[in-house]
Amino acid sequence: MLDLFGDEDTLACAASWQRLELDARGQTDCPQVVAAVQRLREQMPSLPVVWGGGMEAQPALLQALAAGGALPGSEVAGVARLLDPFAVAATLRAQGILMPQMSRDLPDDPGGAGWLSKQAGGAGGMQVRPADRNTAPEPGTYFQRHIDGEACSVTLLAMADGVRVLGWNRLLRDAFMAGPGFAWQGGIAAPDLPRAARESIVRAAGAIAAEFGWRGLCGLDFILPTDGGEPAVIDLNPRPTATFVLHTAAAQAFRLHLDACRGLAPVAMRLESPSARQGLRVVYAAHPLIIPNSLDWPPWISDRPARGSSVRAGDPVCTVHASGSCHAEILASLQSRALELMDCLCHPP
Numbered sequence: 001m002l003d004l005f006g007d008e009d010t011l012a013c014a015a016s017w018q019r020l021e022l023d024a025r026g027q028t029d030c031p032q033v034v035a036a037v038q039r040l041r042e043q044m045p046s047l048p049v050v051w052g053g054g055m056e057a058q059p060a061l062l063q064a065l066a067a068g069g070a071l072p073g074s075e076v077a078g079v080a081r082l083l084d085p086f087a088v089a090a091t092l093r094a095q096g097i098l099m100p101q102m103s104r105d106l107p108d109d110p111g112g113a114g115w116l117s118k119q120a121g122g123a124g125g126m127q128v129r130p131a132d133r134n135t136a137p138e139p140g141t142y143f144q145r146h147i148d149g150e151a152c153s154v155t156l157l158a159m160a161d162g163v164r165v166l167g168w169n170r171l172l173r174d175a176f177m178a179g180p181g182f183a184w185q186g187g188i189a190a191p192d193l194p195r196a197a198r199e200s201i202v203r204a205a206g207a208i209a210a211e212f213g214w215r216g217l218c219g220l221d222f223i224l225p226t227d228g229g230e231p232a233v234i235d236l237n238p239r240p241t242a243t244f245v246l247h248t249a250a251a252q253a254f255r256l257h258l259d260a261c262r263g264l265a266p267v268a269m270r271l272e273s274p275s276a277r278q279g280l281r282v283v284y285a286a287h288p289l290i291i292p293n294s295l296d297w298p299p300w301i302s303d304r305p306a307r308g309s310s311v312r313a314g315d316p317v318c319t320v321h322a323s324g325s326c327h328a329e330i331l332a333s334l335q336s337r338a339l340e341l342m343d344c345l346c347h348p349p
Contacts, residue, residue: 002036004028007318008297008304016040028054030061034068041069048072048258056082056238057121072261074158074238075213082212082236083121085142091211097204098232100223101145106131115143116182128182147232149225152193154201155243158214159260163205166256167247168193170327171221172281177338179284180314188279188330189246197224197231204233214238216257242319246278276323279330283317283338292348300337317345 001014004022011017018036023029037049049071055062059080065071082088089099106115119127120140131143151171157164169187178185205220221235244253280302289311297304303319311317320341322333 002033002040005303006306007302008306009302027058028061030058030064033061034064037065038068050240050254050257052239053237053241059083072216072258074215074218078212078214079238082238085118085120085144088236092204092208092233095204095207095211097207098230100147100232100234103143106133106143114146116146118142118144125182125184126180144234147223147225147234148227149223151221151234152190152197152224152231153187153219153221153241153243154198154205155219155241155247156205156209156214156217157256157260158209158216158218160215160263163202163209163214165198165202165205166217166244166253167191168198169243169246172331172334176335177281177283177286177342179282179316183284183316184242184282186279186281186319186334187243187246188327188334189274189277190327191277194224200231201233208233208236212236212238216261217241217244217253219243242280245321246280247274274323277325277327277330278321278323279327279334280322281320281334281338283320283341285311285313285315285317287313289317289345292345294348295344298337298341301341317341 001010001017002020003010004020006017006019020028021032040047041049049065049069051062051065051071051073056079059076062071062076062079066076086102086104089102092099103115109115115131117129117131118141119138120142130146151173153169153171155166155169157166168190170190171187172185173182174185201220201222208214208220209218217240219237219241220233221237222231222233224231240253240257248256291305291307291309291311293307295307300321301318302321303316305311305318318341320334320337322330322337324330324333
């Protein structure tokens with residue numbers, strides 16, 4: 001396993017682990033990753049190399065990894081195309097897929113719901129900000145019209161002959177223990193989304209997966225407009241998303257991902273759905289924290305940072321999980337558990 005964090009639950013299930021470092025641009029260091037992966041391939045040549053969140057912004061790194069051996073997942077050339085949001089928008093609109101209006105410069109538009117400042121190739125939402133006249137554009141910045149409505153997503157399995165829906169999600173977007181910008185906060189399984197919206201997004205997902213060569217676990221984020229209009233696609237995720245754990249066990253999801261990438265028939269992919277609706281919330285640090293050595297992590301926590309490690313203000317601490325019979329019940333449980341966790345962190349036994 002190669003990642004930035006070395007969380008306790010990662011170390012517990014990994015045969016080996018190496019910490020990755022970020023370069024001056026805040027991306028994983030390409031030579032370090034390539035060298036580390038090559039060493040793993042020499043030690044365990046039969047194991048597949050699977051890439052995850054954030055690496056879609058580094059197609060050159062993905063290309064280098066693919067040159068050294070098999071790299072299950074979406075086509076690297078298609079991933080690289082996603083770095084041009086205006087070309088992506090034009091491609092999707094040509095296929096009848098709705099996306100919010102975009103601009104290279106902040107429009108002088110006092111009406112509507114306003115605009116968001118986004119970064120091409122950004123992941124996780126931390127770089128997304130409400131835009132105003134004081135917003136100083138940086139290289140790669142563009143503007144997207146904000147749409148009033150509910151943020152949702154679909155968790156997908158993309159195969160050569162189409163996409164299969166693993167589940168639907170309502171995304172959390174509130175001020176409760178939130179991170180910077182529009183940082184990803186989590187979601188709750190939502191099988192009750194309107195049927196017309198689901199059908200529209202499934203059509204869009206199939207077209208997008210075919211156009212950009214998606215394979216395996218992936219997803220789309222979209223907005224259900226308050227006015228009841230057609231859902232608008234806002235983010236494309238050509239790799240496994242965190243929401244797959246709301247719909248199937250992690251080990252099964254990994255097998256599904258590899259099977260889809262290898263072109264196995266859908267009939268071999270039988271889902272074992274959870275018995276209750278699931279939800280998860282990422283807890284962000286409101287101020288700098290030191291993880292207590294005495295902390296006994298509750299069973300409903302994942303992404304557990306090492307005891308004694310430090311967490312900067314605004315960074316994610318861990319992920320809280322809950323289940324229940326409806327959205328309101330799960331949301332309340334997630335909030336209660338997040339508060340309980342922060343009390344333990346701030347007032348250790």
